[in-house]
Amino acid sequence: MRTLFKGGTVVSGTGTKRADLLVEDEKIVEAGKNLKTDADRVVDVTGCLLFPGFIDAHTHFDLDVCNTTTADDFYTGSRAALRGGTTTVIDFACPNKGESLHYGLDLWHKKADGRTFCDYGFHMTIDDWNESIRAELPDMFAKGVSSFKMYMTYPAMMVGDRDMYWALKELKSLGGICGVHCENAGVIDGMIAERKNSGQFSPACHPLTRPPYLEAEAVSRLLRIAQAAEAPVVIVHLTNQEALKEVQHARDRGQKVYVETCPQYLLLDDSVYFNEDYSQAARYVCAPPIREKGQQALLWKALRRGDIQTISTDHCSFTLEQKDAGREDFTKIPGGLPGVETRGELIYSYGVAAKRITAQRMCLALSENPAKLYGLFPRKGRLQPGADADIVVYDPGASHVIRADDCVTNVDYNPYEGFVTAGGIRQVWLRGNLAVENGKVLDETPQGRYMARGKCSL
Numbered sequence: 001m002r003t004l005f006k007g008g009t010v011v012s013g014t015g016t017k018r019a020d021l022l023v024e025d026e027k028i029v030e031a032g033k034n035l036k037t038d039a040d041r042v043v044d045v046t047g048c049l050l051f052p053g054f055i056d057a058h059t060h061f062d063l064d065v066c067n068t069t070t071a072d073d074f075y076t077g078s079r080a081a082l083r084g085g086t087t088t089v090i091d092f093a094c095p096n097k098g099e100s101l102h103y104g105l106d107l108w109h110k111k112a113d114g115r116t117f118c119d120y121g122f123h124m125t126i127d128d129w130n131e132s133i134r135a136e137l138p139d140m141f142a143k144g145v146s147s148f149k150m151y152m153t154y155p156a157m158m159v160g161d162r163d164m165y166w167a168l169k170e171l172k173s174l175g176g177i178c179g180v181h182c183e184n185a186g187v188i189d190g191m192i193a194e195r196k197n198s199g200q201f202s203p204a205c206h207p208l209t210r211p212p213y214l215e216a217e218a219v220s221r222l223l224r225i226a227q228a229a230e231a232p233v234v235i236v237h238l239t240n241q242e243a244l245k246e247v248q249h250a251r252d253r254g255q256k257v258y259v260e261t262c263p264q265y266l267l268l269d270d271s272v273y274f275n276e277d278y279s280q281a282a283r284y285v286c287a288p289p290i291r292e293k294g295q296q297a298l299l300w301k302a303l304r305r306g307d308i309q310t311i312s313t314d315h316c317s318f319t320l321e322q323k324d325a326g327r328e329d330f331t332k333i334p335g336g337l338p339g340v341e342t343r344g345e346l347i348y349s350y351g352v353a354a355k356r357i358t359a360q361r362m363c364l365a366l367s368e369n370p371a372k373l374y375g376l377f378p379r380k381g382r383l384q385p386g387a388d389a390d391i392v393v394y395d396p397g398a399s400h401v402i403r404a405d406d407c408v409t410n411v412d413y414n415p416y417e418g419f420v421t422a423g424g425i426r427q428v429w430l431r432g433n434l435a436v437e438n439g440k441v442l443d444e445t446p447q448g449r450y451m452a453r454g455k456c457s458l
Contacts, residue, residue, distance in 0.1 A: 001025055003432060004039035005391070007046035010383050011359045013368040021050065023389040026431035030385060045393050048426060049359060052367040052383050053087025053390025054344050057123075057374055058179075058236060058260065058312030061091050062111045066334040068325070071317045071410045077340060078117040078448055080409035081315075083436050085344035085425050087390035088119040088380055088451060090370075092149055097128050097156065101136040105143060109450070116448035117441070118430060119390075121374070123147045123179065127156070129163035134170055141174060144452025146375045148178045149236070152218045153185040153287070165225050172231035175455045177373070179234035179260070182218035182243070183210060183288060192331060203281035205330045207270045207289040215288050216242035223250040223257065232256035232456070234373070237314050239265045239288045241298045244307065258373060258458065260310045261299055263346050264337055264415065269293035282323040283413055285333045286314065300356040303365060309458070310373065311347060311365040313339030317411045338409045342402055345421045348394060353422035375453035389432035398424035408441065 005021040010031065022030040022037055030037070059081070062073040072080065074091075081089050091112070095104030101124055108122050124145050126133065140146075148171060150164055151157040159167065164180075171178050191209040195201075219235055223246060226233045235247060238259050250257050264284075270292050272284040284290060302308045316336025326333030347366060351357040357365075371381025379388055399421050404414035428436035431449075435442060 001432070002039045004035060004037065004042045005045050005050065006042055007044055008048050008050045008393070010050045011363045012382055013360060013364045015360050016049070021383060021391070023432045026389055028383060028385055028387050028389050031383065047395070047397070049394040049396065050383060051085070051363055051392040051394060052381055052387070053392055053428070053430070054085045054366040055088045055090070055370040055376065055380060056081060056086045056312050056315065056340055056343065057090040057310060057370045058262070058314045059089045059091045059340060060314070060316040060336065063094060063316065066325070066332070068318065068322050068334055070336070071319050071322065072315070072338070073115070074112040074120070075115045075446065076408070076410040077315065077317070078120065078446070079441055080407065081340035082118045082428060082430065083408055083439065083441050084341040085392040085428050086118060086340055087428065087430050088121070088376065089340070090121045090123055090147070090374055092125050093122040094125045095127070101133060101140055105140065105145065113450065115446055117435070117446045118448045119451050120448050121376070121451040121453050123149050125149045125157065126167055127151065127159060129159055129167050137170060137174055137176070141176065144450070146176050146453050146455055148176060149180070150178055151181045152222065153181060153183040153188065155185070158185060161221070161225055165229050168226055168229035168231040168233070172229060177232055177234060177456050179236040180222050181236055182215055182222055184214040184218050187214055201329050203278065203285055203326070203330050203333065204274050206285050206333070207273050210287060210289050212240035212242055212291055215239060216246055219243045220246040223247070223255060227253065227255055232258070234258045234260060236260050237262050237265070237288060238308070239291050240295050244298070244302055248307070258310070259308045260312050261303070261308050262312060262314050263339055263343055264290055266296055266299055267346060267350055268415065269296065278327055279320055279323065282326060282333050283320060284337065284415060285323070285326070285330070285335050286316070286337050287335050300351065303351070303361060304357050309365065309369045311343065312370070313343050315340045317409060319411050320413060337415050338411050339415070341407050341409050342414070342416055344392065345424055346416060346419065349420070349422040369458060372458035373456055375455050375457070376451060377457055389429055391429040392425060393427040394423060395426040396423035398426060400424055406439070
């Protein structure tokens with residue numbers, strides 16, 4: 001099957017250009033102006049932007065956490081992702097302390113294989129460090145897992161500074177890269193205890209006990225550990241300028257540091273936590289918390305300059321009933337927000353159309369940089385000959401209002417309810433197959449493939 005996309009503007013990390021795309025079966029075989037070639041079908045994309053399929057490198061599907069399980073498993077979560085233009089997700093395989101990496105990887109394959117609508121891969125969480133874990137790492141790379149995650153908070157998952165240092169050194173020697181959740185667990189626990197001792201249990205306590213400077217402190221400490229280990233690192237879901245300054249200090253020292261942020265930190269502010277309606281406030285609880293409004297402009301500026309490399313979602317969804325578990329104690333609210341279904345349209349609307357970033361920068365943050373950072377490039381991330389034909393057809397004239405009722409993610413609210421988009425996604429093509437058209441997922445049978453990944457090339 002040969003498909004010719006005619007009349008569109010192709011977006012890449014180097015710019016935009018009017019070009020046609022010829023796709024044969026699952027691959028792009030030719031790109032250029034006014035292609036004259038035989039095709040089985042011609043798709044008129046005049047006036048539309050053609051983005052490489054978006055990559056969400058931070059999702060949590062089918063995760064047991066906080067005495068419950070996320071509302072979206074791989075079936076519902078990946079279906080929502082595909083509807084939103086994300087053709088590849090990289091989820092976190094999370095063995096518990098005491099369990100092997102092999103056990104965690106096998107478990108996540110059982111959760112995902114044959115049930116995922118978009119292509120997918122896994123990061124591996126390291127929440128224990130010992131000789132057995134170290135010995136497993138080479139086999140993780142052989143199985144296509146080249147990126148890992150560690151936590152500086154959450155007792156069930158965090159590792160200490162010594163173990164983090166050893167793990168980073170080992171990953172560096174193998175050519176891997178690690179993303180780190182940076183918050184100062186000890187001081188946060190102290191602040192939480194103070195609030196509870198004074199009888200304060202509402203969602204408003206959540207941002208007050210996880211202030212931005214405790215994120216910045218943890219970023220600084222991580223980067224000094226990474227300096228000692230001579231290892232590159234990724235700061236996941238960074239939220240504020242103080243943390244960014246610590247990253248810049250490390251880069252000035254010559255360290256290799258990559259930064260991810262999320263739509264909630266670009267578009268929402270901490271006023272959401274001070275709503276007197278518990279349910280309205282609790283739905284926004286995530287970690288790190290959403291920050292004060294002034295941080296948004298600073299993050300957009302950092303994206304524009306290239307100081308932030310990727311925008312993922314940290315999609316970790318819970319229903320309002322699940323969020324209700326913390327009505328008497330804010331620390332029992334399951335933390336996380338849905339986001340895979342709306343990321344592309346939000347970043348275009350409030351980034352590109354609002355002239356905060358260019359379409360080129362959006363392509364870098366949502367497609368090309370994550371493909372390079374996590375070992376998927378050049379198969380993913382750019383619309384060029386030889387790449388998978390993962391194509392998002394974006395129509396700048398198809399504006400609409402985001403409503404939970406229109407979404408397919410398995411939750412009963414949307415954190416961006418009422419946001420008006422500038423344009424919308426007309427089509428999503430997964431490896432040359434039309435998967436989504438005008439908001440409808442066309443195939444009810446999951447077609448996603450596991451993506452074994454190589455080393456970072458960013």
